Structure formats: structure tokens, C-alpha cells
Amino acid sequence: MKLQNKTAFVTGASSGMGHAIALKFAAEGATVIAVARRREKLDALVKESAGLAGKIIAKSGDVADVDGITKVLDESFAEFGKIDILVNNAGVMDEMMPAAECSDELWDKVIDTNLRGPFVICRRWLNGQLDNGGGVIINTASIGGLFGSRAGASYTASKFGVIGLTKNIAFMYAQKGIRCNAIAPGSVATEIAVGIKNPSAFGMERASAGMGANPRYGEADEIAKVALFLASDDSSFVNGAVITADGGWSAY
Numbered sequence: 430m431k432l433q434n435k436t437a438f439v440t441g442a443s444s445g446m447g448h449a450i451a452l453k454f455a456a457e458g459a460t461v462i463a464v465a466r467r468r469e470k471l472d473a474l475v476k477e478s479a480g481l482a483g484k485i486i487a488k489s490g491d492v493a494d495v496d497g498i499t500k501v502l503d504e505s506f507a508e509f510g511k512i513d514i515l516v517n518n519a520g521v522m523d524e525m526m527p528a529a530e531c532s533d534e535l536w537d538k539v540i541d542t543n544l545r546g547p548f549v550i551c552r553r554w555l556n557g558q559l560d561n562g563g564g565v566i567i568n569t570a571s572i573g574g575l576f577g578s579r580a581g582a583s584y585t586a587s588k589f590g591v592i593g594l595t596k597n598i599a600f601m602y603a604q605k606g607i608r609c610n611a612i613a614p615g616s617v618a619t620e621i622a623v624g625i626k627n628p629s630a631f632g633m634e635r636a637s638a639g640m641g642a643n644p645r646y647g648e649a650d651e652i653a654k655v656a657l658f659l660a661s662d663d664s665s666f667v668n669g670a671v672i673t674a675d676g677g678w679s680a681y
């Protein structure tokens with residue numbers, strides 16, 4: 430087992446990649462603090478993890494709520510003493526809204542969830558783990574954080590920002606026992622599209638321009654396997670990297 434005696438904190442664990450990552454880490458022996466807003470989904474995840482080598486503990490939390498999510502980290506450090514692995518996975522889409530059509534409300538919601546959330550969580554986590562033996566951060570970015578039109582303006586800006594945050598933390602703390610990497614998934618079959626309720630027709634048309642070149646949709650578990658590599662000592666020399674997992678879409 431690759432994560433025995435490790436404690437992990439995974440946001441957005443109620444569905445999709447976060448759900449798959451929590452189960453994968455628990456199967457490898459970790460104690461996983463699974464964080465999300467939908468308590469009933471987290472409780473179902475805890476049940477699903479019965480019999481695995483590690484365990485999953487559910488905690489309600491909204492990554493866009495600075496004080497609330499900081500408190501969840503405070504409590505987790507108090508309860509477990511350490512958090513070896515941090516996975517900033519929670520994220521929302523942006524209705525494919527191009528800049529001219531993007532409201533302040535939508536911009537703030539997407540940036541607060543996808544970028545400020547990971548920043549606030551990294552800050553609290555670093556202040557817990559820097560004097561605690563270090564550890565590993567994994568940020569779920571996106572192909573939309575590497576290319577200009579896989580989504581709307583706010584999602585694209587948020588994921589480019591996450592990659593910048595990843596690289597900055599990676600280099601700043603490289604000699605202090607911290608590694609920080611990002612995963613850039615392509616299209617993965619999850620619930621994320623459910624959040625697209627009233628998309629911009631123009632933005633959707635522009636953001637779909639490259640979809641014909643997409644070889645296939647990925648499965649959440651295929652991303653969890655990359656997360657496991659980054660969480661474990663198998664990736665001990667990997668720091669500041671963005672690992673693309675998109676079935677070859679961006680190779681075109």
C-alpha cells in the first residue's frame with residue numbers, strides 16, 4: 430500500500446474525481462478527510478469505503494467560504510495532528526460565458542471556488558505542515574488552465590491561476606519538504622456539466638470548436654490514478670509539474 434499512515438484532505442469529494450480520489454487513497458491505506466457541501470453524498474461515500482484498508486471521515490465545508498473552510502482545516506489539524514496530502518479538487522464550471530457576457534456574480538463565484546478556495550486552503554495547510562514534516566499538494570487544474578478556449582472567461586482564468594499558484598508554492602517551498610503539483614484533466618465523465626444551466630450560446634459554440642479532436646471522455650478513476658502517483662513517494666522528484674490527463678486531446 431502506498432499511503433499507509435498518511436492523512437489526506439480532499440475537497441469536492443461528494444462526486445466525480447474527488448469521490449474517486451478519496452476511495453483510491455483509502456484503498457491505499459490513507460485516512461481521508463472528505464470535504465464537500467452535500468453531507469448526504471459524503472455519508473454515502475463513507476459507507477462505500479467500508480472494508481478498505483484506510484478510512485474516510487466526512488466533513489461539511491464550502492471552499493468558497495474563507496472562514497468556514499479555514500475552520501474545517503483547524504479542526505482537522507486538531508483532530509489528526511497532521512495532513513500529509515492536500516487535494517484541492519472542488520470546482521465549478523462557468524456556463525461557457527465569454528468575457529463580454531460574464532456578470533460580476535458569475536466571475537466571483539467561479540474565482541472564489543476554483544482559485545481563492547485553493548489559495549486559502551493551501552495557506553492554512555502550509556501553516557500546519559511546514560513545521561510538521563512537510564507534505565504534498567495536488568491541485569486539480571484543467572486543460573482549460575493551459576489553453577484559451579476549453580471553457581468561458583472566468584473558468585479559464587481560474588484554472589490558469591491555479592497552475593500559477595501550483596508553480597509558485599512548488600518553488601517557494603521546494604527545500605522545506607513540500608511538493609505541489611497539478612493535474613490538468615481533459616473531458617472527464619462527472620457531474621460537472623450538471624452545473625451548466627444557462628450557457629452562453631456564443632461561448633458554447635466557441636468553446637466547442639476543438640471538441641471534434643477529443644479522442645474520448647475519461648473516467649474519474651483515471652484521474653484518481655494520477656493523483657495517487659502524485660500523492661505517493663513514487664513522484665518524489667516531481668514538483669511544480671502539471672500532468673495532463675486528457676487521452677491525447679491536447680497532443681493534436
Ligand SMILES: NC(=O)c1ccc[n+]([C@@H]2O[C@H](COP(=O)([O-])OP(=O)(O)OC[C@H]3O[C@@H](n4cnc5c(N)ncnc54)[C@H](O)[C@@H]3O)[C@@H](O)[C@H]2O)c1
Pocket residue numbers: 440441442443444445446447464465466467490491492493494518519520521522542569570571572573613614615616617618619620621622649
Ligand atoms: N469533468 C471534467 O471534464 C473536468 C475537466 C477538467 C478539470 N475538471 C476539474 O476537476 C475538478 C473536479 O470536478 P469533477 O469533474 O469531478 O466534477 P463534479 O461536479 O462531479 O465534482 C466537483 C465537486 O466539487 C464540489 N464543489 C463545488 N463547489 C464547491 C464548494 N464551493 N465547496 C465545496 N465543494 C464544492 C461539488 O459539489 C462536487 O462534489 C474541478 O476542479 C473541475 O474544475 C473537470
